[in-house]
Amino acid sequence: MRILVTGGAGFIGSHTVVELLNAGYEPVIIDNFSNSNRSALAGLRQILNHDVPFYEADCNDQQALNDIFEKENFQGAIHFAAHKAVGESVAKPLMYYRNNLDSTILLLETMQQYGVPNLVFSSSCTVYGQPEHLPVTEETPRLPAQSPYGNTKAICEDIIRDTVHAGAPIKAVALRYFNPMGAHPSGLIGELPLGVPGNLVPYITQTAAGIREKLTVFGDDYDTPDGTCIRDFIHVVDLAKAHVQALRLLDSRQETSYYDIFNVGTGEGNTVLEIIRTFEEVNHVKLNYTIGPRRPGDVEKIYAQVDKVNQVMGWRAEKTLAEGLQDAWRWEQNLQKNKSIVSE
Numbered sequence: 462m463r464i465l466v467t468g469g470a471g472f473i474g475s476h477t478v479v480e481l482l483n484a485g486y487e488p489v490i491i492d493n494f495s496n497s498n499r500s501a502l503a504g505l506r507q508i509l510n511h512d513v514p515f516y517e518a519d520c521n522d523q524q525a526l527n528d529i530f531e532k533e534n535f536q537g538a539i540h541f542a543a544h545k546a547v548g549e550s551v552a553k554p555l556m557y558y559r560n561n562l563d564s565t566i567l568l569l570e571t572m573q574q575y576g577v578p579n580l581v582f583s584s585s586c587t588v589y590g591q592p593e594h595l596p597v598t599e600e601t602p603r604l605p606a607q608s609p610y611g612n613t614k615a616i617c618e619d620i621i622r623d624t625v626h627a628g629a630p631i632k633a634v635a636l637r638y639f640n641p642m643g644a645h646p647s648g649l650i651g652e653l654p655l656g657v658p659g660n661l662v663p664y665i666t667q668t669a670a671g672i673r674e675k676l677t678v679f680g681d682d683y684d685t686p687d688g689t690c691i692r693d694f695i696h697v698v699d700l701a702k703a704h705v706q707a708l709r710l711l712d713s714r715q716e717t718s719y720y721d722i723f724n725v726g727t728g729e730g731n732t733v734l735e736i737i738r739t740f741e742e743v744n745h746v747k748l749n750y751t752i753g754p755r756r757p758g759d760v761e762k763i764y765a766q767v768d769k770v771n772q773v774m775g776w777r778a779e780k781t782l783a784e785g786l787q788d789a790w791r792w793e794q795n796l797q798k799n800k801s802i803v804s805e
């Protein structure tokens with residue numbers, strides 16, 4: 462089964478390509494490297510011992526998409542391609558709305574034009590804002606997003622839902638990721654933040670590698686056991702496997718039109734300081750960090766209730782926080798050893 466993977470050279474996309482192949486699917490990557498690096502393709506080649514079919518194109522390029530759909534006989538698509546930096550989205554909202562919404566609309570139109578039924582959409586727990594009750598379930602009401610980025614995820618969910626409810630021959634699921642982290646155990650693919658990392662784990666690994674002088678913990682005066690924020694950190698390989706299970710679910714649905722939403726997390730919450738301590742313990746390194754002011758827009762605590770994805774998709778996170786932080790560190794060390802991995 463050929464599966465289009467938009468943004469397939471990215472962090473979660475590249476790990477999903479590995480798991481798709483392991484599960485017998487035939488992924489085809491489309492990526493314009495706006496938020497990824499060509500080196501991911503070389504890493505995939507080393508892991509898989511063959512080249513994954515790849516098109517360098519923009520998901521907003523109608524002609525390019527038509528040409529690819531004309532050539533490939535897709536049975537499904539996984540839509541990762543999007544701008545995803547929360548802070549940048551506040552500064553450049555139109556760039557985010559244009560790119561993230563238009564690419565989703567164009568993909569839906571093209572899938573219908575070529576009779577491609579199955580869609581897995583990359584959504585985010587950010588659509589919940591600061592939930593009143595924890596853990597969050599899929600019935601937890603979405604709150605006004607804390608950023609244009611988060612808003613694009615919520616709007617894209619609604620675009621897909623409304624398209625399906627209008628009777629389009631599309632079977633779709635939106636996967637609401639919690640906090641992806643870690644890397645493939647081979648150390649050959651992983652997170653490649655462009656510029657200064659916004660996310661916690663890559664900032665930790667770059668600090669440990671001496672690229673960053675120190676990590677700033679954004680606030681320790683929250684209403685949590687140690688005062689720092691709580692998140693649900695999920696290993697990227699577990700997250701990738703959830704996409705395979707989602708395709709299997711869609712293949713099994715008999716309806717012509719189907720839409721559902723799933724939280725994809727571990728179901729456990731950890732504080733920022735617990736992440737730091739675990740990273741130091743499992744990697745035998747000392748991290749240079751300081752406590753700073755809160756980061757505007759941060760939610761205090763969020764973690765997933767994962768009964769639905771467990772029961773309906775038969776998926777559960779298997780990797781531990783320790784494994785994720787060890788894999789993240791191995792990847793960072795490889796990056797430093799082989800500077801050439803990341804071709805500019």
Ligand code: WQD
Pocket residue numbers: 545547585586587639640641659660661662664676677678679680690691692733756759
């Ligand atoms: C986690 C915690 C920070 C950096 C966002 C998006 C989400 C997804 C993942 C795209 C917070 C703290 C962080 C640092 C810190 N994005 N932190 N010092 O904000 O939970 O989620 O990224 O898919 O949709 O909302 O992730 O890693 O930025 O922050 O103290 O240098 O770590 O305050 O509490 P976040 P994060």
